[in-house]
Amino acid sequence: MLAIIGGTGMTQLANLEITHRQVIRTPYGEPSGPLTFGRIKHHNVVFLARHGYGHTIPPHEINYRAxxxxxxSQKVKRIVAVASVGGIAAALKPGALAVPDQLIDYTYGRKFTFFEGGEKPVTHIDFTEPYSDKLRQRILKAAHAAQVAVSDGGIYAATQGPRLETAAEINRLERDGATMVGMTGMPEAALARELGIEYAALAVVANHAAGREPQGSAIDMAAIHAVLTGAMEQVRNVLEYVVDHDAD
Incomplete structure (x- = not known):
């Protein structure tokens, strides 16, 4: 089954025919909210709002492990993670969509692995390619079928949040090779890999990253909300095509 994790701007799926919601208890505490089960184009889908259904959980306090x-625990095999990002690369302007193929983790203090505790053996996972290429290609093909422009590839810089970055920090991220910046890409991707779940991200560019705004203006939070509201319609269109080509 396919799961969709919604980020900022997507606390629900308008095109999801909801069948039921389920509260899941985990060994790692409470998830961000109940799992929402339903169907899109006659395919089973489960949805989870990363920040909670009232968008009340900041990035550094999300219980990614739960x-x-x-x-x-619900036999999910694939996760499409929708996430808002700031555009560092000039081509990633507000409203653009991208499917990153690499990431750099700058987060700290987060619970980032299932493999810990004295009773568990030391376990390493291959994270050379942090996103499932098979699922990435499915998203790209879905975007093409939906006639939605999507950038293929990019390097996601995962920062701690909840504050946005300084212009100097963005310059550093760019020197490191990052093309976009967000706050939720890690440890989500690594945890999915540890449990053998295919994982790929659909990034929505909400704003120019700090220092990249035209004429050096400050980031406008109201403008971010407006951009995400408009872009999420395109995201839903892409997701419909992703789901329509997914095997339950």
Whole structure:
């Protein structure tokens, strides 16, 4: 089954025919909220709002382990993670969509692995390619079928939040090779890999990253909300095509 994790701007799926919601108890505490089960184009889908259904959980306080474990407990095999980002690369302007193929983790203090505790053996996972290429290609093909422009590839810089970055920090991220910046990409991707779940991200560019705004203006929070509201319609269109080509 396919799961969709919604980020800022997507606390619900308008095109999801909801069948039921389920509260999941996990060994790692409470997930961000109940899992919402339903169907899109006659395919079973489960949805989870990453920040909670009232968008009340900041990035650094999300219980990523509980979220991923809860989805895995429901036999989820693939996760499409929708996330808002700031555009660092010039081509990633507000409203653009991208499917990153690499990431750099700058977060700290988060519970980032299932493999800990004295009773568990030391376990390493291959994270050379942090996103499932098979699922990435499915998203790209879905975007093409939906006639939605999507950038293929990009390097996601995962920062701690909840504050936005300084212009100097963005310059540093760019020197490191990052093309977009967000706050929720890690440890979500790594946890999915640990549990053997295919994972890919559909990034929505909400704003120019700090220092990249035209004429050096400050980031406008109201403008971010307006951009996300408009872009989420395109995201839903892409997701419909992703789901329509998914095997339950």
């Amino acid at each position: 979220n991923i474990w809860a989805l895995s």
